[in-house]
Ligand code: ADP
């Protein structure tokens with residue numbers, strides 16, 4: 001059944017463009033969905049609304065059956081968001097960083113769960129390192145660990161590989177593949193077709209605030225004339 005239900009969503013920014021126009025989509029548990037579109041298409045606006053950071057001008061969003069307007073506290077427990085920008089406390093250790101974030105969500109301490117998260121992101125050996133000591137790829141993985149710290153059902157990755165080099169992009173793809181094996185539901189935004197193709201089960205193409213199509217990858221790649 002659908003963990004995310006988006007119904008006729010629209011967003012008109014005050015003094016800005018109509019960033020979303022009547023977008024509807026459902027996402028099932030365990031799915032990996034890529035929202036593919038050029039800069040300014042409305043991808044960040046869409047995930048920011050689902051994550052409760054931006055208020056829509058029309059439509060509804062349910063997360064795990066909870067309406068984000070009326071039942072935000074329940075909905076937010078189910079969501080983890082990895083922002084585009086790297087925002088880490090440089091002098092904090094990796095373990096403390098994820099503990100702290102888990103606390104912000106009001107979740108009870110659970111170091112055994114956090115160990116599992118850090119291990120699956122290959123960060124366990126670095127648990128006592130300060131975040132400033134980490135490589136760019138590791139910092140990105142710490143952001144993912146923070147977003148998973150309260151054991152959410154859905155993980156949002158906003159342009160996980162924007163502005164990173166090829167090696168780091170491949171590393172992120174492997175991380176997503178590991179999360180897939182762990183059964184995490186993932187919604188990511190990207191402007192690279194190759195990346196959507198590499199990571200997602202289903203691809204939604206968005207432009208000028210409109211969801212142009214949403215199809216299983218195999219079907220979509222068929223239409224682009226590729227073989228898989
Ligand atoms: P994408 O993530 O696909 O690049 P965005 O959702 O960031 O697209 O932006 C969609 C459109 O809304 C763009 O034209 C952008 O300039 C505009 N926009 C985004 N955020 C704001 C804001 N806070 N105020 C006004 N306009 C905004």
Ligand code: ADP
Pocket residue numbers: 088089092096097098100101
């Ligand atoms: P301020 O707003 O005064 O900068 P915060 O309320 O953001 O402080 O943080 C309070 C304490 O928690 C500070 O000691 C800060 O170093 C630490 N802290 C803030 N954010 C994080 C984080 N993401 N991970 C670990 N520690 C954090």
